Amino acid sequence: MFGLDLPARPAFTGALTRGKGGSHTHMTRQRGRWRDAAFGLTVFLAAIAPVERAGAQDEPAHFHHVHLNVVDPDATIQFYRRYFSAVPIQYRQRAPALLTDRSFLLLTKVETRAPKLERTALWHIGWGGVDGPAEFEYRQKAGLRFETPVTPLGNQYYFYVYGPDDEVVEVWTGFHHNRFGHVHLFADDVNATARWYKEWLLLEGHRRDVPKPTATPSPDWRPGDMSIFATLWTTQVMTPNCTINIFGKPGPEKVVWWPYEPIVDFEPTDGHVIDHIAFSFRKIDPVLARMRQAGVEIVDEPRLRSEYGMRSFFVRGPDKVLVEIVEERPLPDGVWDE
């Protein structure tokens, strides 16, 4: 719910001019700077956060992939191709995968249905949308199953679709696109979780700690009423290509967005339908060294994952989320590296 990633805005500081004759596309302009903007969830106002593209050394992690455990990879590929505009590709020419603009969905085939995520800190993955009711209806007609039907919130809508293995996929209409845009996490302490991602993955966002609200959700809450935000403990961090929303974990109060039992202790995400989330750096060894020195739990040492042809290691993130760190260049920029 409520995941937003505003499109980056250019700040035009130079002029592109067409040359006369000669060079076909002659331009003079300064290098474009850009700004990533994000909505602050609690106040729901846009807060401008400039992202300076520094050298590769202190470049923030890019979001690399969501890793699903699925019983029928073909069904999963067709589902995301058809309903979420993902592009089927062969990851490194060897593993069927889905391209989601600047990141991927990678799949592991499992024999029996992986458990759902409702006791883990990984709540759902989210796409943009345009017209909530129409998009809901279109997916309903197509026979999709929903955890939460289309629900107004302010001027926007959200709904939760079940993927083929009961993973939860949000559609949130904050933007006129249907790109993959966010991962939604729960946390014991949203501030500690956000700080972890900022510290180890150099993500933007979460400029200051946010106090846990004392107000509890009203049982009279009606869809569309923005007052719900006063009861939510929430923050977010951003990679250049994906927003990580973090909510305080569902407590004993009945809330409209959580139809299950309250979460007391998180289970590790490993083995669930969404097994883990992955971030990438151009070089992972320095990242590993920093993490190891600071005592971050290394779940699996760096090695070549032959099924995907990529080098990576795994760490235990906050709230028992399994996090993979992949050695990979960012998309599309990495394609231009020499």
Next chain:
Amino acid sequence: MLLKLTFPAGMVLAAVAGSVSAQEVEPARFHHVHLNSVDLEATFNFYQRMLGAIEVSYRSLTPALYTERSFILVTQVDAPPRWEPETAIWHIGWGGKDGPTEYEWFKQRGVEFYIPLTALGRFHYMYLHGPDKELVEVFTGSQNYRFNHVHLFCENVEETVAWYQRHLGLKPRRAVLPASELRRDERGRFPGNSIQVDNVGMIFYSLPDTEATRAWFPSGPLTKLAPTDGRAIDHLGFSYRRIDPVHERMKAAGVEIVEPPALRPDFGFRSFFVRGPDGLLIEFVEEKPMPEGLWD
């Protein structure tokens, strides 16, 4: 409009392949659509906010729009470019899901239309004007919001498609039709053809050159195509990992080279330009494909 919807039902596909073989030539990858714009900010805003393109900095040099696996590159011009559909590029096209609600959504945001919402079977199409009045179709057949096609006019569909097959190694969706099937339908259309290259369907139509074609081409009969250069949609770009052999091959085959290979400093890539069929300017960029180029 998707090509398949324009064919009379029951039309038998010709089984005979064309005289040239696609296997001989490495297939080109779709690289970009190049626009001329008087107002870059308006263009970037439009394609991001209305059509979901992602702004990137192309090779950290120049703002560009990333559309699935290819790009929209933009050149600023002083005078408004001509946009009228009188060149080989009729329009560029995006998918849509729900025509009526999307039409209202666009209208509320001040988008101008060349053709308003129009039903086509169970789908809808509409033609938006981009910021420089370039034509952008939204067609709900694909049921997503992706950039997905370029619609082209040809003086001779068979010859044009054969040109792409011969020089770009791109195979058409349908083998060339026998002359006996080249009849106009009730709206004045000949059968067309298409080529799928990466995320982009290139759709080829014959000229809308009769009064009957006014039903879907309101500008009136178009009998001659002007070169695309300098228009709001200036040219199309394809990519190869190495362009010099491609340049040599095309030169040897008699393709008109408009500009030989050179570094384009604004974008940091090498490219050359040729005159394609129907006056279409085509750029060949030395670039690795998306996303596979990451893994080279």
